[in-house]
Amino acid sequence: MELFTPSLMTPTGWRSNSVIRIEDGWITAIENADHPPNGAEKALGPVLPGMPNLHSHAFQRAMAGLTERWGSPTDSFWSWRDLMYRFVGRLTPDDIRTIALQLYIECLKQGYTAVAEFHYLHNQAGGESYDNPAETSLQILAAAQDAGIGLTHLPVLYAHGGFGNQPLGEAQARFRTDPERILEIAAAIRSAADGSPDIAVGAAPHSLRAADPDMIADLAQGLRRIDPAAPLHIHIAEQVKEVEDCLAWCGKRPVDLLADTQDLDDTWCLVHATHLTDAETTRIAESGAIAGLCPTTEASLGDGLFPLVPYRDAKGAFGIGSDSHVCRDPAEELRLLEYGQRLTLRARNIAASELDPSTGGSLWRAAVAGGAKACGRSIAGIEVGQRADLVVLNGTHTDLTGRTGDAVTDTVVFSGGHGFVRDVMVGGKWTVKDGRHALEEKAADDFRLTLTRLLA
Numbered sequence: 001m002e003l004f005t006p007s008l009m010t011p012t013g014w015r016s017n018s019v020i021r022i023e024d025g026w027i028t029a030i031e032n033a034d035h036p037p038n039g040a041e042k043a044l045g046p047v048l049p050g051m052p053n054l055h056s057h058a059f060q061r062a063m064a065g066l067t068e069r070w071g072s073p074t075d076s077f078w079s080w081r082d083l084m085y086r087f088v089g090r091l092t093p094d095d096i097r098t099i100a101l102q103l104y105i106e107c108l109k110q111g112y113t114a115v116a117e118f119h120y121l122h123n124q125a126g127g128e129s130y131d132n133p134a135e136t137s138l139q140i141l142a143a144a145q146d147a148g149i150g151l152t153h154l155p156v157l158y159a160h161g162g163f164g165n166q167p168l169g170e171a172q173a174r175f176r177t178d179p180e181r182i183l184e185i186a187a188a189i190r191s192a193a194d195g196s197p198d199i200a201v202g203a204a205p206h207s208l209r210a211a212d213p214d215m216i217a218d219l220a221q222g223l224r225r226i227d228p229a230a231p232l233h234i235h236i237a238e239q240v241k242e243v244e245d246c247l248a249w250c251g252k253r254p255v256d257l258l259a260d261t262q263d264l265d266d267t268w269c270l271v272h273a274t275h276l277t278d279a280e281t282t283r284i285a286e287s288g289a290i291a292g293l294c295p296t297t298e299a300s301l302g303d304g305l306f307p308l309v310p311y312r313d314a315k316g317a318f319g320i321g322s323d324s325h326v327c328r329d330p331a332e333e334l335r336l337l338e339y340g341q342r343l344t345l346r347a348r349n350i351a352a353s354e355l356d357p358s359t360g361g362s363l364w365r366a367a368v369a370g371g372a373k374a375c376g377r378s379i380a381g382i383e384v385g386q387r388a389d390l391v392v393l394n395g396t397h398t399d400l401t402g403r404t405g406d407a408v409t410d411t412v413v414f415s416g417g418h419g420f421v422r423d424v425m426v427g428g429k430w431t432v433k434d435g436r437h438a439l440e441e442k443a444a445d446d447f448r449l450t451l452t453r454l455l456a
Contacts, residue, residue, distance in 0.1 A: 001428060004036035006395075007046040007404065011365065011381040014405045022388045025197060025428035029384060045395030045422055046408045048364065049381040050113025051330040052150075052371030055233070055271050055292045055321025057118055058100035058140065062451055063087055064326050075302075085171035087454070089125050093139045095450050096121060100143035102447035103325055105437045107149065110329040113389035113426045114150030116321070116375050118204050118233060118271070120158050120175045122185070127173025133181055134188035141189055141199070146439060148431035150389065152375040154204040154233050155185040157211045157219050163249035165212055175206070179219040186223065186230075197387060198427045200376045202231035202267075208246060208254050213261035220262060231267050231376035233292065234258070237280075238272035238303050255280040264289045269374040271321070274304045281307050285316030290374040295336040297323035305340045309350060319371030331413045331420070334363040338413075358406030360413035392423035394435075 001022040008015045010030070019037060021029040036042050067083050091099075100117075107115060121136050123129055130136070137155055144151035158175035161168045168176055177185075186201050193199035203223050205211035211219070216234075223230050237243055237254045246254045255276060258264065266288035273284060273291050284291060293306050301324075311318070320333040327333065338359060341350040349359045356362040365381070372380035379389045393400065393408065399417045400408060412420050424432035431437060 002037055002040035003043060004033060004040045005043045005047045007408070008382060009046070009048050009361075009364075009409070011049075011369070011383055020382065020388070020390075022428045025388055027382065027384050027386050027388050030382070043392045043423070045393040045397075046400070047382065048111070048391045048393065048409065048412075049368045050379065050389035050391050050424065050426065051111050051364070051368060052114040052116070052319060052375045052377075052379055053107055053112040053321050053330070054116045054269060054290070054319040054371045054374040055118055055294055055323050056103070056115050057120075057324060058103050058143070059088070059091055059096055059121060060084065060323075061103040061106075061325040062095075062099045062447075062454060063324070088121065088174060089171065090454055091121065093130070093136050095454065096136050097139035097143045098443075098446045098450045100140055101146055101439070101443045103328065104144055104147035104149045105440050105443050106328045107322065108147060108424050108426070108431050109421060109435065109437060109440075110331075111391045111421050111424065112149070112322075112328070112330055113391070113424060114152065114371070114375055114377065114379055115144070116152040116154055116231070116233065116269075117144075118154050118156060120156035120206060122155070122177055122181075123174045125174060127176060132188075134185045137185050137189050138192060141192055144199070147437070148426050148429060150198045150375070150377060150379065150387070150426055152200040152202060152231060152377060153186075153189045154202050154231070155182045155189070157182045157203065157205045157215065159215060160210050160212065162209050163245050175210075179215055179222060182219060183222045183226070187226070190226075197378070200231070201227075202233065202376055204233040207235040207242070208257060209242065213257065216262060229267060229376060231269060231374060233269040233271055233374070235271045236273055237275045238298075240275055240304070243275050253277065253280060255284060259283055259287065266290065266317070266373055267376065269319075272298065272303065272306075274298060274306055276307055278310060281310050281316070282314045285311055285314035288317070290370045291316060291318040292321055292374060293318050293333075293337060294321045294323035295333050295340060296327035299336060299340070300324065300326045305344055306337075308337065308341050309345070312351070317370040317373060318366060319374050320367045330367070334360070334367060334413050335416075338363060358410055360410035361406035363413060364409045388425055388428040390425050391421055392425075393420050394422040
């Protein structure tokens with residue numbers, strides 16, 4: 001396949017009038033061309049690399065908007081979590097697939113081309129295992145394949161209810177696993193994916209609250225024996241209470257505890273990492289681990305703000321995720337990431353620099369590169385050797401009038417407009433054309449029926 005692109009964002013800059021050659025979903029060449037070659041398709045707008053979504057709890061898409069009511073003067077992540085636990089108890093494997101398909105289609109239509117699914121709904125509502133321990137993970141895989149989105153599946157290790165190996169609560173019984181079972185689930189998904197380059201499998205210790213350091217080490221070692229490059233993700237330092245509880249238990253802050261007990265490198269993704277000391281910020285950056293930032297969810301839950309400036313100055317890598325899916329738009333995640341810093345520092349264009357003066361462009365490029373690392377896949381931008389994951393913008397969109405180069409990404413991220421995404425390609429296949437996904441009507445109908453039953 002050949003795709004002629006009048007304007008194309010690559011990791012090294014923008015190109016005009018280029019042809020992307022794609023074979024078996026891989027970019028094999030990018031060449032200059034004054035006009036489209038015979039038989040080539042033509043992009044009808046600027047082309048961006050698809051955005052990896054590095055942190056997703058798909059089932060939470062069905063909760064969007066349901067937790068925005070006053071419960072007490074101390075409403076927080078912890079009170080939100082109690083509501084989430086009650087919702088989780090009603091979900092069936094079919095529900096999980098239905099919700100995930102709706103979510104993944106929405107993500108594709110906004111410019112996400114891959115998702116890392118941090119999946120911890122492994123058991124039946126009472127805590128009993130399904131006959132197939134990978135039952136719910138297979139539903140996630142099926143939804144991703146139906147939608148056509150790239151997937152990094154991360155079955156979650158969840159063994160404890162708090163620091164110091166506290167027992168799980170009744171509502172957490174659906175999450176209960178051990179390292180051996182997580183490796184079993186990972187092997188099942190790897191087998192079902194049948195070598196697809198658009199599917200990767202890793203694992204995720206939920207947090208230091210839910211998995212102790214020895215368990216995490218056992219999981220990491222088992223995973224590394226199967227695939228040394230497999231990604232490992234973990235929630236960390238999201239809440240002040242989490243940091244305080246960790247200090248009370250072992251005298252160390254969460255990031256320091258993790259770094260002292262695990263071999264952190266660029267296969268790790270530290271999700272949220274909101275409450276850090278300067279030393280911890282530098283330690284993450286120097287390890288090569290990816291900071292997984294979820295600005296709209298972190299704002300929704302009142303978590304706090306990531307220390308972006310010192311992390312950037314330490315040359316740390318980051319990506320973005322939609323997490324609880326109160327937003328499914330990568331541009332909005334990047335905009336809120338930047339605006340949170342502006343409000344705190346009372347300055348503008350925080351993510352930009354003298355070497356990379358475009359705020360939108362620098363954010364998009366950094367999140368694509370970091371997200372690709374976190375997903376453990378070759379989706380780091382539009383260049384030879386990467387998967388053909390790309391987004392064609394609507395060239396007739398009013399807000400893009402007269403924009404070229406990084407002015408395009410600045411506008412997409414900061415104009416607050418809608419309808420920028422026209423076409424989306426994943427692994428060389430069009431999943432969205434002219435703003436439409438082939439399954440969107442059926443998926444939406446099924447999603448509405450599922451919500452109606454769940455909320456009855």
